[in-house]
Amino acid sequence: MSKKRCFTTESLLVILSKKRRLTIPWLPHEVIECILVRVPVKSLLRFKAVSSQWKSTIESPFFQKRQLIHRQQSGDPDVLMLPTDPDEVNSLRTLVLGSSCLVEIPTPRENTEYFVCQSSCDGLIFLYHSYVEYTPNFVVNPTTRWNRSLPLCQLQQLIVDLGYNYFKLRHTPSKPAFGKDKFTGTYKPVWLYNSSEIGRENATTCEVFDFSTNAWRYVTPSAPYRVVSCPCDPVYVDGSLHWFTDCKDTKVVSFDLHTEVFQVLSEAPFANAPVNEIVMGNLHNRLCVSLKKCSNQVIWSFDVVNKTWDQMCTIDLDFISRRFDIPSETLVCALSPLALLDGGKKKKKRKKLLFYDFISRKALITYDLETRSYDTAFSDKSIGDPVCYFPSLFSVS
Numbered sequence: 001m002s003k004k005r006c007f008t009t010e011s012l013l014v015i016l017s018k019k020r021r022l023t024i025p026w027l028p029h030e031v032i033e034c035i036l037v038r039v040p041v042k043s044l045l046r047f048k049a050v051s052s053q054w055k056s057t058i059e060s061p062f063f064q065k066r067q068l069i070h071r072q073q074s075g076d077p078d079v080l081m082l083p084t085d086p087d088e089v090n091s092l093r094t095l096v097l098g099s100s101c102l103v104e105i106p107t108p109r110e111n112t113e114y115f116v117c118q119s120s121c122d123g124l125i126f127l128y129h130s131y132v133e134y135t136p137n138f139v140v141n142p143t144t145r146w147n148r149s150l151p152l153c154q155l156q157q158l159i160v161d162l163g164y165n166y167f168k169l170r171h172t173p174s175k176p177a178f179g180k181d182k183f184t185g186t187y188k189p190v191w192l193y194n195s196s197e198i199g200r201e202n203a204t205t206c207e208v209f210d211f212s213t214n215a216w217r218y219v220t221p222s223a224p225y226r227v228v229s230c231p232c233d234p235v236y237v238d239g240s241l242h243w244f245t246d247c248k249d250t251k252v253v254s255f256d257l258h259t260e261v262f263q264v265l266s267e268a269p270f271a272n273a274p275v276n277e278i279v280m281g282n283l284h285n286r287l288c289v290s291l292k293k294c295s296n297q298v299i300w301s302f303d304v305v306n307k308t309w310d311q312m313c314t315i316d317l318d319f320i321s322r323r324f325d326i327p328s329e330t331l332v333c334a335l336s337p338l339a340l341l342d343g344g345k346k347k348k349k350r351k352k353l354l355f356y357d358f359i360s361r362k363a364l365i366t367y368d369l370e371t372r373s374y375d376t377a378f379s380d381k382s383i384g385d386p387v388c389y390f391p392s393l394f395s396v397s
Helices: 009-021 029-036 041-047 052-059 061-074 154-162 317-323
Strands: 078-082 091-096 102-106 125-128 137-141 146-150 177-180 187-194 204-210 215-218 235-237 240-244 251-256 261-267 278-282 287-293 296-303 308-316 336-341 352-356 363-368 374-379 385-389
Touching (some): 235 278, 308 352
Antiparallel strands (some): 091 102, 287 296, 296 308, 336 352
16 A cells, blocks of 8 residues: 655645756646745745745745735744843844744844834834944844844934933833834834923924834824833734823823824723733734733723723733742733734634733743633743744835
């Protein structure tokens, strides 16, 4: 009895590439393209050498968009972990969820500590540093290793110029955001910060980076309310960026990356909460907010049609402390939600919440929304600053 041969998508393409070198026609290019869409990005980079036609296909924006959509629909995101230990700043680590295998990739600049925007976009990630002179910002693709440097924004330059005198102003450094105009496909790093402490008349100042001119520009009018700048990260969802407002009745203010207009999206489902007890996230392309209250943390997702907040789940912080050996005194900040996972079951509705503790940074934890059970997705002496992304071929010209 003859044995059946099983081919993976990648091995089939290796055979096809050898056939093409021998100039033996086998499959129409349209069929090959459908196969290529399913191939991991690192393999696609190698397959560009097969022929000029394959190279042209893989580098085309249309194919790159198809590849990303397929990757988003067929599996969980990968996790980039940015080191917070000064002795480990020369490399970033990437993790494929469900695997304990870590891949180290070099940072754009040696011996330089970076921070990371918590929202990735099309597999691209924004790295920055607020205080160091001659340390540019970077947009990186951790899968292809592509990167592009960006000059300092005006706020960063002010911090550098003032030196230690900056801290006398008692101005809380804000965190940048990164997203995309969903109509034009234009990527836009954005820095929104409270500005009365630095001598500005307006409540906030907004800077947007323009890749075509390689320069930052001001957007006016800026956000009408002061924003929570730390420790909360702004979040990108479906063409807009979002921040909590720093006022008695906590609101969510959004910035449309196409029109470049700010508006109040909604009041938060809580009011006047301490900034360390609230957090925001993007869970499966839906804006989510969360409040830590005593021994529980509640997560809501925003219904864009009805403009309402739907409660998603409640996390038992006492159980988290016991189960994962996290001292209760370190759970002073809200746990940070990272992604909704399908757990490898390819369900239409993702059922596992991935999150981590901002203070201890020891583990990535999952919470099954159906069984209400917890598990460890990954643990280490430090997971640093994790951010989820889908591997892609994208870059910014």
